[in-house]
Amino acid sequence: MHETLRKHLEEIIDLTDQEFAFVLTQFKTKDFKKGDFIFQNGDLIKYAYFIISGLVKLIHYDEDANEHIVSFAMEDWWESDFNAFFTQSEATYSLKCLEATRVCYISLDGYRKLSKELPKMRIFWLQKSNGGFVSSQRRILSLLTASPRERYEQFLREYPSLGQRVSKTQIAAYLGVSRETLSRLYS
Amino acid sequence: MHETLRKHLEEIIDLTDQEFAFVLTQFKTKDFKKGDFIFQNGDLIKYAYFIISGLVKLIHYDEDANEHIVSFAMEDWWESDFNAFFTQSEATYSLKCLEATRVCYISLDGYRKLSKELPKMRIFWLQKSNGGFVSSQRRILSLLTASPRERYEQFLREYPSLGQRVSKTQIAAYLGVSRETLSRLYS
DNA sequence: GTGTTTTTGTGACCCAAATCACAACTGTAC
DNA sequence: GTACAGTTGTGATTTGGGTCACAAAAACAC
Numbered sequence: 001m002h003e004t005l006r007k008h009l010e011e012i013i014d015l016t017d018q019e020f021a022f023v024l025t026q027f028k029t030k031d032f033k034k035g036d037f038i039f040q041n042g043d044l045i046k047y048a049y050f051i052i053s054g055l056v057k058l059i060h061y062d063e064d065a066n067e068h069i070v071s072f073a074m075e076d077w078w079e080s081d082f083n084a085f086f087t088q089s090e091a092t093y094s095l096k097c098l099e100a101t102r103v104c105y106i107s108l109d110g111y112r113k114l115s116k117e118l119p120k121m122r123i124f125w126l127q128k129s130n131g132g133f134v135s136s137q138r139r140i141l142s143l144l145t146a147s148p149r150e151r152y153e154q155f156l157r158e159y160p161s162l163g164q165r166v167s168k169t170q171i172a173a174y175l176g177v178s179r180e181t182l183s184r185l186y187s
Numbered sequence: 188m189h190e191t192l193r194k195h196l197e198e199i200i201d202l203t204d205q206e207f208a209f210v211l212t213q214f215k216t217k218d219f220k221k222g223d224f225i226f227q228n229g230d231l232i233k234y235a236y237f238i239i240s241g242l243v244k245l246i247h248y249d250e251d252a253n254e255h256i257v258s259f260a261m262e263d264w265w266e267s268d269f270n271a272f273f274t275q276s277e278a279t280y281s282l283k284c285l286e287a288t289r290v291c292y293i294s295l296d297g298y299r300k301l302s303k304e305l306p307k308m309r310i311f312w313l314q315k316s317n318g319g320f321v322s323s324q325r326r327i328l329s330l331l332t333a334s335p336r337e338r339y340e341q342f343l344r345e346y347p348s349l350g351q352r353v354s355k356t357q358i359a360a361y362l363g364v365s366r367e368t369l370s371r372l373y374s
Numbered sequence: 375g376t377g378t379t380t381t382t383g384t385g386a387c388c389c390a391a392a393t394c395a396c397a398a399c400t401g402t403a404c
Numbered sequence: 405g406t407a408c409a410g411t412t413g414t415g416a417t418t419t420g421g422g423t424c425a426c427a428a429a430a431a432c433a434c
Binding site: 070082086122125129136137140144145 | 306309316319324332363
């Protein structure tokens with residue numbers, strides 16, 4: 001099971017068995033059921049989560065309790081309220097499971113310890129962070145320029161598997177359109 | 188003049204005079220006039236830019252040649268088409284000066300050399316990258332949830348100086364609304 | 375299985391924002 | 405100074421997408 005994590009790390013950096021064993025000392029594993037919250041808006045965020053299996057959504061509730069999806073995350077992705085994690089403060093987002101999900105999670109201390117004792121982890125995290133930044137900018141551009149139909153097509157192109165795995169209601173909340181508008185796009 | 192860069196780095200990491208001197212060997216400086224392009228859509232992106240003074244916009248042109256502003260960047264900010272920079276490929280964005288602008292720029296080789304010889308530079312870049320990611324997510328949320336008026340207010344709160352420095356037309360292209368709609372917000 | 379909740383499609387209606395158009399008001403160049 | 409380009413406000417008109425409402429179809433619980 002930890003092989004998933006190892007393979008993920010080794011896409012970017014090489015690790016000896018000892019090094020990986022050390023990495024693992026900083027992680028714990030936990031299972032969540034469909035519908036569970038990994039954390040909620042207002043919680044103190046102690047951990048960053050690596051998803052071994054399953055599917056989650058990072059959401060924000062507006063004043064009218066409408067849900068907006070900041071991102072989906074599935075197998076092999078990292079997720080957290082990273083602002084709250086790095087500043088060890090309270091979440092403005094919530095993380096909710098769309099499927100039964102298994103995660104490995106690490107504390108900020110663990111994160112720092114790994115960075116310090118195993119400097120190549122910083123290379124790993126830097127690359128992940130850059131990747132996240134670049135894809136956020138792509139999403140901003142999509143929201144600025146594209147019509148609902150185009151956004152939906154981009155979404156399907158970018159995450160083909162999610163087209164099936166996730167309800168239209170969820171996709172609509174991710175694209176920033178109403179459920180009804182999304183429904184009418186392909187009719 | 189290089190003091191701007193040094194102070195900026197030292198907000199995150201400490202540097203000796205020698206270390207900073209080494210950092211400087213990897214940078215060059217260049218001046219641009221108002222209206223100049225630092226790079227354009229299609230250019231091979233060799234550099235990342237640190238802005239010493241001035242103001243630029245990172246833009247994308249859609250099929251109808253309408254301009255959409257992905258981000259503004261001013262004194263003390265980094266900017267580039269980071270995807271193109273890290274993969275040494277062609278820009279999908281353009282970077283244009285809204286004011287006369289002086290930049291320090293660094294190549295990907297320089298970036299790597301610095302990271303290697305001065306590992307704390309990785310700490311610096313990781314922190315910058317995380318910051319960029321977090322603020323992009325905030326912008327995504329704003330585009331998903333907020334009305335044009337709210338987005339404008341958030342913009343003024345986040346970048347009070349830009350409210351004066353930048354024309355309404357530019358702000359509208361950043362907020363994703365038409366010039367006319369923005370104009371009607373405060374009348 | 376049956377009953378209940380969630381998801382999806384579709385119609386009717388409405389409104390916020392886009393678009394088009396024009397005039398007044400900056401600048402800034404020479 | 406005059407000329408010219410860019411910026412801003414504001415009206416008239418259109419339209420894409422939101423909202424409300426309801427029914428069919430899946431998914432889930434027990």
